[in-house]
Amino acid sequence: MEIQELMRYDASTGLSPSVFPKLSLFLIGLFSALLIFSGLRSKEAIAREDRETLKMGSGTRVVITLIILAAYIYLISILGYLVATPLALGLLMWYFGERRWLLILSVAILATTGISVFFRHVMYIILPEGILFP
Amino acid sequence: MLENFQLGLQVFITLPNILAVFIGVTAGIFVGAIPGLTATMSVALLVPLTFTMSPVTGLAMLIGVYKGGIYGGSITAILINTPGTPAAAATALDGYPLAKKGKALKALKMAIYASVMADTFSDIVLILVATPLAIVALKLGPPELTTLLILALTIVGLVSGKSLVKGLLVASLGVLFSTVGMDFMTGTPRFTFDSLEMAKGFPLIPVLIGLFAIPEILVQVEEKVRGTETVVLRKSPREEDNRVNFQELRGCSKTIFRSAIVGTFIGAIPGIGSVISSFISYGMAKRGAKHPEEFGYGSLEGVAAAEAGNNAVCGATLIPLLTLGIPGDSVTAVMLGAFLIQGLVPGPELIPKHPDVIYGLFVALMVANIANFLIANVGIRFFARVASVSKTIVFPTVAILCVVGSYAVENSLFDVKSMLFFGIVGYFMRKFDFPIPPFLIAFILGPMVENPLRQSLMISAGLSIFTVGWRQIKGKASGP
Numbered sequence A: 001m002e003i004q005e006l007m008r009y010d011a012s013t014g015l016s017p018s019v020f021p022k023l024s025l026f027l028i029g030l031f032s033a034l035l036i037f038s039g040l041r042s043k044e045a046i047a048r049e050d051r052e053t054l055k056m057g058s059g060t061r062v063v064i065t066l067i068i069l070a071a072y073i074y075l076i077s078i079l080g081y082l083v084a085t086p087l088a089l090g091l092l093m094w095y096f097g098e099r100r101w102l103l104i105l106s107v108a109i110l111a112t113t114g115i116s117v118f119f120r121h122v123m124y125i126i127l128p129e130g131i132l133f134p
Numbered sequence B: 001m002l003e004n005f006q007l008g009l010q011v012f013i014t015l016p017n018i019l020a021v022f023i024g025v026t027a028g029i030f031v032g033a034i035p036g037l038t039a040t041m042s043v044a045l046l047v048p049l050t051f052t053m054s055p056v057t058g059l060a061m062l063i064g065v066y067k068g069g070i071y072g073g074s075i076t077a078i079l080i081n082t083p084g085t086p087a088a089a090a091t092a093l094d095g096y097p098l099a100k101k102g103k104a105l106k107a108l109k110m111a112i113y114a115s116v117m118a119d120t121f122s123d124i125v126l127i128l129v130a131t132p133l134a135i136v137a138l139k140l141g142p143p144e145l146t147t148l149l150i151l152a153l154t155i156v157g158l159v160s161g162k163s164l165v166k167g168l169l170v171a172s173l174g175v176l177f178s179t180v181g182m183d184f185m186t187g188t189p190r191f192t193f194d195s196l197e198m199a200k201g202f203p204l205i206p207v208l209i210g211l212f213a214i215p216e217i218l219v220q221v222e223e224k225v226r227g228t229e230t231v232v233l234r235k236s237p238r239e240e241d242n243r244v245n246f247q248e249l250r251g252c253s254k255t256i257f258r259s260a261i262v263g264t265f266i267g268a269i270p271g272i273g274s275v276i277s278s279f280i281s282y283g284m285a286k287r288g289a290k291h292p293e294e295f296g297y298g299s300l301e302g303v304a305a306a307e308a309g310n311n312a313v314c315g316a317t318l319i320p321l322l323t324l325g326i327p328g329d330s331v332t333a334v335m336l337g338a339f340l341i342q343g344l345v346p347g348p349e350l351i352p353k354h355p356d357v358i359y360g361l362f363v364a365l366m367v368a369n370i371a372n373f374l375i376a377n378v379g380i381r382f383f384a385r386v387a388s389v390s391k392t393i394v395f396p397t398v399a400i401l402c403v404v405g406s407y408a409v410e411n412s413l414f415d416v417k418s419m420l421f422f423g424i425v426g427y428f429m430r431k432f433d434f435p436i437p438p439f440l441i442a443f444i445l446g447p448m449v450e451n452p453l454r455q456s457l458m459i460s461a462g463l464s465i466f467t468v469g470w471r472q473i474k475g476k477a478s479g480p
Helices: A002-006 A019-041 A043-079 A081-095 A101-121 B002-012 B015-033 B039-050 B055-080 B086-100 B104-137 B142-159 B164-178 B204-222 B246-268 B274-288 B300-316 B318-324 B330-341 B355-386 B391-410 B413-431 B436-459 B465-478
Strands: none
Touching (some): A019 B164, A019 B436, A043 A081, A043 B204, A081 B391, B002 B355, B015 B055, B015 B355, B039 B055, B055 B086, B055 B104, B055 B355, B086 B104, B086 B300, B104 B246, B104 B300, B104 B318, B104 B355, B142 B318, B204 B436, B300 B318, B413 B436
């Protein structure tokens, strides 16, 4: 039986390092199967799932936000924090629906410098400076 | 205990510490008042900022954020019927009707009194219970700790979700993610894909920032964000509607006391949390009230019950954390991370080993209550205005803070990528109605179970952990 093999004990090293990952994978499989089983049995649950898939409709906006964030993380290491942050922050605010340009500009600049000053002088952490502007 | 208190006072009473508590409480109320930003999220975002501070200062600030955040949620609950944090949902039931009657200030002040009184009660219980409990817990060896932690894992899996299977599934997933990295006993790499960065395993702080903050941002962006409702705090022309008089406070004192007991009890049990506590307290107050028909239509007692119920959880949730190392809810799971980056490992040895930090923290709890009372009273109007800050500014800024905060802990971009990854995981969990706390708690407890389990199996040369545990407890009970 799989579970017996899984818990096999080795006197020299104790429990094998693979036991916990295997055990949790086994449990994930078990509970997933239970979830699918109970989902198929209950009609009420099926109706609810339908509604939930409908709620997922606006996925593109989520994906675009994630792409902006991923691009920001990538650009930090190249352009550096001080350049990448106002760009990302401004873009995100615009994408979230803010259309007052002056506000976007001032928040982008103030937040970027504020965070930078706080990290540098209070926490003594230098945020990435990038490779373009050494 | 008394000399420990003296020590705590000596450690705590310095200007930076007191300042940290006041800043923490202000920030907490500020963030709590903005709908969509929860107390857990604000604590998670601030954890990276505390690790260069001394342990007491950093933890004191986070305690302040937590307490302030839980209270802050009631401001928008009362003024615009939108709970700033989920824990304030029960407050809106009676708070909003009161505000419509022009008694907004009265409701807000009652919320302050109830919150602070219940919170203080809860903190006193924590202080009285923690040390004796830790002394008992100290007698536990690896076998007993394993069984205890496994019990904690199951409690968390059971209580946190609407669906039992989903809670357990998510907890198993948390354990799986916790095994990523170099195995600590044999050095075997697990799920590292030959990457040196993965060998460290997933970093705790970025994981919890990702789980709690990113999903919130993504849920907000799903629909084109509309500007926030403007929140106006109208002062009533009748002076008596703007304050809580002594008779009213005395009338509610029984309710506050009862809710404080309920909240403390619920807080001490891992896995229930302040949302449920406030609803149970509200329900009990309604049943015990002289005028139950007023509940839901603007009963001051209802506001008092809900607010006392949710704030009373604050102190008590620290009991299992400080004595056994078990986080009782999502906020304490985040606090656990804050302890760990200070090099303090919550568990039975924490209080005996670091009495200065812990008693300093106890003093900080009390000072935070005073700070909460003062700042909330002085700043009511200001915080009400904060709630109208546009979401189009708040959420992008929070997103940037997530990235910078994750980077700050270890100056590593891998941490930032982990944060984003767990943000996506958290978003899908939220979308499909999987509870996040069991995942996080299992992620933290996974190694804590694995380590002593494997140690005790080595001690007992492969015998069952239960026999060894039983012998040890028996041996200690009958020993000198």
